[in-house]
Amino acid sequence: MKELINYLADPIRSFPITCVLYFLMMKYYKVVGTKKFAWIAGTLFFITAGMFAMDPNFWLIITWPDNIPISILILSVGFLTWFTLYKCAENDKRIEAGECPIEALPENREKVWAWPNLVYTELFAIIAGTAFLIAWGILFDAPLEEPANPTWAPNPAKAPWYFLGLQEMLVYFDPWMAGVVLPGLILVGLIAIPYIDTNPKGNGYYTFTERKMAVSMFMFGWLVLWLYLIIVGTFLRGPNWTFYGPFEFWDFHKVVAEYNVNLSEFFWVFGLKQALPGNLIIRELPGIILTILYMGIPVALTFNSLNAIFQSIGESKNKFLNITMIAPAFKCLAGIPAFIEKTGYIRYYIYVYLAVIMAMLPVKMVLRWLFSLKYIIALPEWELNL
Amino acid sequence: MSEVTRNKLNRREFFSYLSVGWIAFTAACAGLAGMAFRFSYPNVNFEPEMDFIAGRIEDYEEGVDERWKNGFGVWMVKEEGKLVALSNICTHLGCVPNWMPAELKFKCPCHGSGYYTSGINFEGPAPRPLERYKIGLTPEGTIKVDKTKLYRYEKGQWDNPNSFLSV
Numbered sequence A: 001m002k003e004l005i006n007y008l009a010d011p012i013r014s015f016p017i018t019c020v021l022y023f024l025m026m027k028y029y030k031v032v033g034t035k036k037f038a039w040i041a042g043t044l045f046f047i048t049a050g051m052f053a054m055d056p057n058f059w060l061i062i063t064w065p066d067n068i069p070i071s072i073l074i075l076s077v078g079f080l081t082w083f084t085l086y087k088c089a090e091n092d093k094r095i096e097a098g099e100c101p102i103e104a105l106p107e108n109r110e111k112v113w114a115w116p117n118l119v120y121t122e123l124f125a126i127i128a129g130t131a132f133l134i135a136w137g138i139l140f141d142a143p144l145e146e147p148a149n150p151t152w153a154p155n156p157a158k159a160p161w162y163f164l165g166l167q168e169m170l171v172y173f174d175p176w177m178a179g180v181v182l183p184g185l186i187l188v189g190l191i192a193i194p195y196i197d198t199n200p201k202g203n204g205y206y207t208f209t210e211r212k213m214a215v216s217m218f219m220f221g222w223l224v225l226w227l228y229l230i231i232v233g234t235f236l237r238g239p240n241w242t243f244y245g246p247f248e249f250w251d252f253h254k255v256v257a258e259y260n261v262n263l264s265e266f267f268w269v270f271g272l273k274q275a276l277p278g279n280l281i282i283r284e285l286p287g288i289i290l291t292i293l294y295m296g297i298p299v300a301l302t303f304n305s306l307n308a309i310f311q312s313i314g315e316s317k318n319k320f321l322n323i324t325m326i327a328p329a330f331k332c333l334a335g336i337p338a339f340i341e342k343t344g345y346i347r348y349y350i351y352v353y354l355a356v357i358m359a360m361l362p363v364k365m366v367l368r369w370l371f372s373l374k375y376i377i378a379l380p381e382w383e384l385n386l
Numbered sequence B: 001m002s003e004v005t006r007n008k009l010n011r012r013e014f015f016s017y018l019s020v021g022w023i024a025f026t027a028a029c030a031g032l033a034g035m036a037f038r039f040s041y042p043n044v045n046f047e048p049e050m051d052f053i054a055g056r057i058e059d060y061e062e063g064v065d066e067r068w069k070n071g072f073g074v075w076m077v078k079e080e081g082k083l084v085a086l087s088n089i090c091t092h093l094g095c096v097p098n099w100m101p102a103e104l105k106f107k108c109p110c111h112g113s114g115y116y117t118s119g120i121n122f123e124g125p126a127p128r129p130l131e132r133y134k135i136g137l138t139p140e141g142t143i144k145v146d147k148t149k150l151y152r153y154e155k156g157q158w159d160n161p162n163s164f165l166s167v
């Protein structure tokens, strides 16, 4: 059993599992968003957590002072996600029945003063937060280490817990990508949301049916790409940033056979059976072409001829296409011209490019796992790798 | 001129007060900024020396030698008739890899990059091999490593005679 969980926890398997779970959660959010589900899931969660905690290695990992925030985070995010879905399910049922959302009921529209109603709540929150931090500070010692030494690094060398997602991302990317471009775009993208999203639906009330695309995209980025990576980085990465299952002992000499290859080597050496060309640009041409094609996707999506195809797939009644959500996805794509008409090209391009760049992370992770692919474009001579 | 107007500040006086006040304010701000700037530089510099004498060629056995790693951040690697001074800075994001004698590789604790003893990267995200430092012989026959000069493999600089010693 433990072996099996260790085996499944490897990102190669746990990432697709997480994606599927996420997909199921969003698809059946009306089931997830019920009190009954919360009780059952909560009880099961605590029972399994208790059973897991009997294992000395697992216990060691979760009680490591640095990792306690992550345990708290799992609980609180789990609860808040359920709470959102619960509220959404409630409202969506009302909307389907032709009623207004709960937040729009007359008794909920009554206005109150910020003082004292809001300020009191905030004050209590501040006091409770401070008390909690003081108690924590007394109970657990700060995980301080020896003085910094430029010629020696702790093993594993871990970033603060809230950056572990970025550190995990760095495993798949060059520093300038995962350290500068992607975090920068996350910030810019979050700032841009109010300017891109001009749809008034969902303002002031919970709903999922009216905002399917927006909600599921944001939640994917947040839950799967950000939190999942933090959890992997915290619990499952040991010495030398090697993967260790949750019940595995952190053996410093665990050897993992790994050999990463650049796309250029795949193409020239394995594909065409010749030496790498001397000219940098020619050497990296396959990668450059692929990147340009990938970056052209948002433009291609606006073509009319493609749109007709999307439409026909989107309307297909094929069971398989509908259950796997392929047909609804294509229906979404077929809606692009209408979307552009409503919001304009600038918003469309900003939105879709943000999405395309976000998708680069899972794409590269999967390529790394399947083909040990290191870089699509590798120009170390210019410090440029993608 | 009535008593009332004389008691008030006249225009000229007002401007002289204003300029004194303004100059004082600017000076105070500049002083603060200067102090803040000074504060961001260390009082004592613990930078290790950029060049050092690394003993004699006979001191080194075949393989990786770690004796200068903690003091200077250099691995001496003797392999295939060459002695090279390898930098111990990961080319991915600048962590310090560990030498793993059992696996015969350098392994970075930050994102798992791995390098052969030659310094060539083969696993993890590191985009290029470890760098070599300039290495040479002094007239007395001792080895001198100069960390100000780097030789990068992907730029074809490892053929440079200053990047290794033939032994």
Ligand code: FES
Pocket: A170, B090, B091, B092, B093, B094, B095, B108, B109, B110, B111, B112, B113, B124, B125, B126
């Ligand atoms: S810094 Fe060495 S692997 Fe990232």
